[in-house]
Amino acid sequence: MRTRPLLPAIRTRRVVPWLALLPLLLAAIGSGVDDDPPPDPAPETVEVEIYLSNDTLGDPCTGEVFPVPRTVAADDPLTGALEALLAGPTDAERDEDYWSWFSDETEGMLRSVEIVAGTVMVDLEDLRPVIPNASTSCGSSILLSQLGTTALAAAEGASSVFYMIEGDHLVFFEWLQLAPPGHPLIDASNPAIVRHGNQWYLRDSLTGGPATTTFYYGRSGDSQHMLCDWNGDGTQTPGVIRIIDGRPNWLLRNTQSGGSADHSFIYGRADDRAVCGDWNGDGQQTPGVVRERADGTYVWHLHSWLRGGAAGVSFEFGQDQYPGELPPAWPVVGDWNGNGYDSVGIVQGHPDGQLQWQLRDATVAGAPDWDFVYYDGAIWGDHLERHTPIVGDWNGDGRDGPGVTRASGAVSPQWLLRNDRSAGFADHSFRYGRHLDIALSWR
Structure with a gap:
């Protein structure tokens, strides 16, 4: 008969409920340790x-x-x-x-x-x-x-x-009857030139000197050039008009660099003057064209999208007073009153060498809100063919002002820029570029 192995002796012990030990444990943990005082509340x-x-x-x-x-x-x-x-x-x-x-x-x-x-x-x-x-x-x-x-x-x-x-x-x-300073959140305009139709030279100050940004964009045969903020990121970038099969192709790029167009569409006619502006105040600049009628009246066709199609708004503003006698009046675009919307203007040359600026604060037909002479070519003895009107916010106050580039032979063109929309002397004067360069502004 097999005997059963003996089981080990069983030891008995007294079980103490753990709740009864809790005070002792807490006392032991706290003994010998200094309590950190609670932080002072932050002052109100x-x-x-x-x-x-x-x-x-x-x-x-x-x-x-x-x-x-x-x-x-x-x-x-x-x-x-x-x-x-x-x-x-x-x-x-x-x-x-x-x-x-x-x-x-x-x-x-x-x-x-x-x-x-x-x-x-x-x-x-x-x-x-x-x-x-x-x-x-x-x-x-x-x-x-x-x-x-x-x-x-x-x-x-x-x-x-x-x-x-x-x-x-x-x-x-x-x-307060004080000249407004430049807005901290608004960049002032600076000079830019296009050479040979596709070489872009941008400078980051209203002074002469070498370009700070250079790139190639477009072709030498492109008919018109511009710098606008096509995507609303706050930086104006290049655009060109290229006539293909008699139709104006808008080729727009979102960066100041060479490469393919980011936006491409047909808008207007081949002989239209191309412009761009923020017509609806959304921060993005979009196309417009200015078309001269047989009687010299200018008709503006403005579009609020980067695509072809019918104009969003059309109206008459400005008239060429000397058709066939002098260089045609020059359409310009800018925010003249600082309300965040671009509007339109015409710069008319006169036989006495004066440039008359007629600017409107709204994109509708009507009388000019600003009418002044800026730049008197008679003082210089220049011909109007040598003058190019240009627009920019030269002091960063949110309002665009007039400017003229004055070319004279082989000498670098003189830029004469004024902060206010009124007659007077230039606030900024410097030389930049070459005689046949296309003058633009950017920011």
Whole structure:
């Protein structure tokens, strides 16, 4: 008979419920270890300084301003400081001769403020009716000192301030009767030339010198050349008109480089003058053609798409006053009033050598909104054949101004560019290119 193996002896033990040990375990873990104190809560407020005028302490008309403290929300001290400034001085501060253009009437009139590339962008509600006297010479100095000093004191890393009224910087600076500075987000126009029909030379400043960007695009026989922003990315790139079987082929490229066209279509007639512009304010420039009738009237056919087809809008504007006698009037396109839409214009030469600019602020028929003479060839003793009208935003203020390239023999052409749409002297003058080059502008 097989015997069963003996089982090992069984040891008994006392089971202690784990919950009963929990206090001891926690005490053991905590023993000998210093507890870290909880972090202090982030401050909800911070003290800033706003800047006010004080006749006792200094001359306000020279821009002297003086700090007074304010407590604002810590998460956005810049907005808080400007909102506090727009609320004006306290009664106690007024008793100490502090004062400001701002008061409870302007409180809450800050639309927005942000820092873009080191510039404080301040957008205000329309406060012109509330403080009309701020537009005087002394008044504007006081206003800008109070706003600018307060903004820069609260804006870490910023070095300049840019102002707008309801998103429009031109309204703000025209109210103060000051020349508007260049917009931080708008590139100024620069010179470009096309040589032999397909060699493009772009320069990135309004000065003479070598091209900063060069490339080949198109063919030597292409009939017209332009630089426009075909895809809305903010950079103007080349386009050419090539006549094939008597029809104008638009060949447009999205980069400043050689290569195949990114957009190709037929639009207009072979003898039309090709133009391009942002007709609907969407940031993209699209085709247009200008057609001269037998009586010298110009008819504009504008298209808002990069394709052929019927024009989106057609209208009459401008007339060649000397058909067959002088070089024909020159169609031009630009944003004359800074509203973000391109519109049309005609530059007419006269027998006395003057160039008359007639510009319209809308893409409809009507009288010119701007009518002035810029460039008097009689002063130079030049012939009109040597002048090429050109348009660009030469100072980056959002508005296009007139320009003329003046060729004289083998000497490099002189560029004479004016910021304002008015008669007067050139704001920018330099030589660039060669006598037979096609002059353009780009940005």
